Amino acid sequence: GQNIDQPTEMTATEGAIVQINCTYQTSGFNGLFWYQQHAGEAPTFLSYNVLDGLEEKGRFSSFLSRSKGYSYLLLKELQMKDSASYLCCRGSYIPTFGRGTSLIVHP
Amino acid sequence: NAGVTQTPKFRVLKTGQSMTLLCAQDMNHEYMYWYRQDPGMGLRLIHYSVGEGTTAKGEVPDGYNVSRLKKQNFLLGLESAAPSQTSVYFCASSSFSAKTNHEQFFGPGTRLTVL
Numbered sequence: 595g596q597n598i599d600q601p602t603e604m605t606a607t608e609g610a611i612v613q614i615n616c617t618y619q620t621s622g623f624n625g626l627f628w629y630q631q632h633a634g635e636a637p638t639f640l641s642y643n644v645l646d647g648l649e650e651k652g653r654f655s656s657f658l659s660r661s662k663g664y665s666y667l668l669l670k671e672l673q674m675k676d677s678a679s680y681l682c683c684r685g686s687y688i689p690t691f692g693r694g695t696s697l698i699v700h701p
Numbered sequence: 702n703a704g705v706t707q708t709p710k711f712r713v714l715k716t717g718q719s720m721t722l723l724c725a726q727d728m729n730h731e732y733m734y735w736y737r738q739d740p741g742m743g744l745r746l747i748h749y750s751v752g753e754g755t756t757a758k759g760e761v762p763d764g765y766n767v768s769r770l771k772k773q774n775f776l777l778g779l780e781s782a783a784p785s786q787t788s789v790y791f792c793a794s795s796s797f798s799a800k801t802n803h804e805q806f807f808g809p810g811t812r813l814t815v816l
Contacts, residue, residue, distance in 0.1 A: 602741075625803060627804060627805075629805075635809075635810075636791060636807035636808060636809050636810055637744070637791070637805075637807050638807070639802070639804035639805070639806075642802040642803065642804060681743065681744065683744075686795075686797070686803040687732070687751070687797070688746070688749065688759070689734070689746065689805065690746070690760075691736075691743045691744040691745075692743055693741060693742060693743035694743050
């Protein structure tokens with residue numbers, strides 16, 4: 595299979611930094627995506643990594659290690675509006691999603 | 702651009718009834734996907750299409766059929782609805798041109814309840 599593992603739930607404080615990890619099966623890999631999904635809404639694209647290293651986009655960064663089958667999403671300067679589910683997704687053409695990490699940001 | 706649209710937004714069916722969910726995209730994307738999302742299960746791929754006239758099975762295809770007669774439309778059919786098909790259904794599309802990140806664009810979802 596193409597198991598994708600990520601934590602079910604995380605909590606953090608407004609203004610803090612949080613790292614959401616994702617591990618996946620490495621065979622046939624062709625890209626790793628992160629999506630954000632607010633309750634009752636559709637997922638929206640956050641980041642895409644196909645090569646090793648860190649991709650930074652404003653407050654959000656995503657890291658990939660292809661040899662380790664590992665990625666993380668880093669959220670800095672957390673805001674209340676960042677409370678959402680974060681979905682790790684492996685693959686471009688035939689995507690496979692993890693079960694999502696519910697992030698709760700409290701004051 | 703409207704992006705990806707889905708109709709209907711909500712539907713309640715009785716067991717054994719049939720229905721069709723319509724997905725439309727105006728971005729000229731080649732790939733289109735149908736997912737279902739259940740609590741604690743994440744997004745699971747039902748069927749997908751790599752172009753007009755082609756479809757393929759995803760992770761959970763049983764009980765569903767699809768058609769892509771036009772590039773912009775992807776239809777999901779339930780021939781005989783079952784309570785296990787109660788879910789939120791999302792359609793998505795993507796392009797694999799050099800100018801994109803290959804990300805998926807999602808429709809707003811259809812909330813289906815089967816009694």
